[in-house]
Amino acid sequence: METPLTASAQKIDKLHDRLMIAAQKSGIPDAVxxxxxxxxxxxxxxxxxxxxxxxxxxxxxxxxxxxxxDTGLIPQGWKVKKGGDRLEGDVDLAKLDYSSCPVRDDEEYVSGETMMKRAKEVNAIGSVGLAADLLKAQDEGKEIFPVESRGVHYFIMPLTELQDDDGDDGSGNVAYFNWNGKRWKLNFNWLDNNFNRNDRFLRRRYYLLAPTSVGASFMNCCFCHPPSIFPTSTSGEEIAMYLLLSMAFSSQASCRKNFRVSSLMLAF
Structure with missing residues (x-):
């Protein structure tokens, strides 16, 4: 594996060529x-x-x-709530999980407060800053959410909470994406609204086998060791059973419900 100190001469030559092209393209005199x-x-x-x-x-x-x-996406008359903008750090857009729903199987909907609590529980990501990056990727022609989620799911951005400029400590507001028939559009929803089964969180994808589609059953590879980290038998059959039982399986049901749309809209 190469390190910065052992980068190949070929890579250094390529970097030199790119720097020379940049200098020539910008018209910088040789003396400068x-x-x-x-x-x-x-x-x-x-x-x-x-x-x-x-x-x-x-x-x-x-x-x-x-x-x-700094995104230019905050609606006029609104501001970020104090302490209400938690940034994710680096996010790999190719390694996101779209299957997590804030509403459990035995529930029809949850409050905004419960939704925000569950976002923390599942380590959901989604700031307005990330929303800006997703919109930019969409403008570049990239698919930012699963095609099968169009017109079905709403993707919540729970890491940024807004409030009105008057400083009212009442209900906050969070961003979400919905499909408008042509593209994914950024909108905002009040936290005193209910959140339903067609809402989704974004999460970093850490499991080994990704779901093939939103809402599909999948294997979440969280390996759990018993007191001894070694198999208790040399039998191939027993070792296979040991490995099988040391994996936690989970699934996410695919679900749809009506969504209460906010009156605050952004056109993109």
């Missing part, structure tokens, strides 16, 4: 280019390394959500 190379310290190298990391993330589909206030 040379002067930049003579800049003391390691700031130039640090910035080059930072750009390499940034573009590596872009090429890999990894985004780093920014603060909600």
């Amino acid at each position: 280019f040379q002067k930049a190379l003579e800049y003391p310290g390691t700031e130039l190298e640090d910035k080059i390394a930072a750009f390499m990391i940034e573009f590596s993330k872009k090429a890999s589909g990894i985004v780093t959500p920014i603060a909600a206030k």
Whole structure:
């Protein structure tokens, strides 16, 4: 495995070529280019390394959500509630789970308070900053949610909570995505509304076998060791049974219900 100190000469040559192309494209005179190379310290190298990391993330589909206030998505007359914008850090858009529902099998709906509590319990992600990244990906022609969820599911962004500019400590507001017939649209819903079985959370996908479709049964590979980490038998049949019983299975039912739409709309 290569490290930054053992990067191949071929990669270094490619980086050199890209830097030369950038310099020529920008029209920087040779003297200016040379002067930049003579800049003391390691700031130039640090910035080059930072750009390499940034573009590596872009090429890999990894985004780093920014603060909600910097996205331009907050509706007029609203602001982020104090302490109400929790950023996820790096998110790999290719490794998301869309199956988690805030409503359990024996429930028709839950309150906004319960929805927010369960979002924490399942480690849901979804800030307005992530919503901005998803909208950008959609503008680039990428599918941001499963095709089979169109017109069926609403994807909640529970990590950012808004309130009106008057500072009213009443019901907050969270963003969600819904399919408008042509594309996924960002909207906002009051937390004093009920949340139903067609609502979904986004989560990072850690399990080994991903669900083939939203709501499908899947195997969540959480391996649990008994007191001894070694199989208690050398028999192949017994070892197989040991491994089978050391895995936790879970499933998520596919469900649909009506959704109460907020009066706050954003057009995208």
